[in-house]
Amino acid sequence: MHPILKSYVPVANMISQTFGKNCEVSIHDLTQPESSVVYVSNGTVTGRKVGQSFDHLIRQVLLSKKFKDDCTANYVFEAENGRKIKSSSALIRDTEGEVVGMLCINYDLTLSYMLKDEIMGFLPEADHDDAEAEEDVPDQDVMTIIDDLIENIVKNRNLDNLKRKDNIELIRFMDEKGVFLVKGAIDRVADSLNLSRVTIYSYLDEARGKR
Incomplete structure (x- = not known):
């Protein structure tokens, strides 16, 4: 801790x-x-x-x-x-x-x-849910937090020795946690893992069971 x-x-x-x-x-x-x-x-x-x-x-x-x-x-x-x-x-x-x-x-x-x-059983009008979809574009401070998260996920790993399956598991973890919902995350992860964007997309497809 x-x-x-x-x-x-x-x-x-x-x-x-x-x-x-x-x-x-x-x-x-x-x-x-x-x-x-x-x-x-x-x-x-x-x-x-x-x-x-x-x-x-x-x-x-x-x-x-x-x-x-x-x-x-x-x-x-x-x-x-x-x-x-x-x-x-x-x-x-x-x-x-x-x-x-x-x-x-x-x-x-x-x-x-x-x-x-x-209580609603006694009221004449139905309640309305005011929830809205959350689709804000992240500001710079949020992007800094995302960058730090990616760095902390990747750190302490010898990137030169990571095998394909290791990279796919890392990509799967990030995907499950919502990292790739953030615009630009693909490029940031590619840079962190020393891989191309095309490779990250390929691993992401495989992690999602599309290949």
Whole structure:
């Protein structure tokens, strides 16, 4: 765990204890993206465990229209256990201003939706979902974070000794995490792996089962 993140452990515990059994708080170390989860308070909400990787950082945090001041609040996703989760995520920077981690709050909406359905049965008009597609073009700060993520995923690997299957697994991991949703990511990954854009596209097709 990055030293700065240790100070957020009591914060995570305080939040989950304040909001009770339906609230889970996790701390991510983004200097180690493939095993970014370094602490979880009340992991029963989504099943989060230490050693797992991030899921929503790019798609629902960095690329969200709501992303401002290093934070995206109140986005909703469905956990693997089928629960609807309201989540808020805030980036954590070191003293140099570099993004090193993320604090995420996940709240189980199951009871809230049950109460909503019960209440809506008494109301004359149907509720309307105001959710909108998040398709913002990332700003320069977001691109810097993406570049750092790519660098952290690739680091500590001897690129000269990577075999084709190793590169494909790296590309698959990045694809699953949403890296290639970001405009220009193909070029950045190609440069990081010392490969051509054509090769990256080829590996991406294979990772997605298109070849």
